[in-house]
Amino acid sequence: MNRSGLYDPTANLKPAIIRTLVDAKTADGKPLGTGSYPFNVELGAAYTNVNYATAQYFGGPAIADTGIPTREAAVLKDSLDDRVVIQTKDSLHLAQAGRYRV
Numbered sequence: 001m002n003r004s005g006l007y008d009p010t011a012n013l014k015p016a017i018i019r020t021l022v023d024a025k026t027a028d029g030k031p032l033g034t035g036s037y038p039f040n041v042e043l044g045a046a047y048t049n050v051n052y053a054t055a056q057y058f059g060g061p062a063i064a065d066t067g068i069p070t071r072e073a074a075v076l077k078d079s080l081d082d083r084v085v086i087q088t089k090d091s092l093h094l095a096q097a098g099r100y101r102v
Contacts, residue, residue: 024084024086031088032086033086033088034086034087034088034090034091035085035086036083036084036085036086037083037084037086038081038082038083039081039082039083039084040079040080040081041079041080042077042078042079043077043078043079043080044075044076044077044078045075045076045077046073046074046075047073047074047075047076048073049069050069050070050073050074051065051066051067051068051069051070052065052066052068052069052070053065053066054066
């Protein structure tokens with residue numbers, strides 16, 4: 001990220017947004033109750049049939065494809081540890097009745 005808070009538009013790897021919907025259940029399939037839960041997500045992609053390319057500097061954006069295949073797949077991997085807040089319908093009904101603060 002540069003000083004203006006924007007990503008370099010010429011960078012070969014840009015930030016991405018991935019959205020998914022996951023059932024709020026325990027490992028044995030039971031619904032989770034209202035609360036804050038830790039989670040970990042690992043994202044990855046292996047790009048096969050990738051060619052080397054020229055660049056102005058090491059790791060810089062690709063300028064031209066050399067036509068020379070890489071020996072291994074290019075692998076991108078990242079993980080995220082965070083927390084998610086779950087509110088069940090029961091907790092929302094209690095909040096509306098004034099018996100539970102959300």
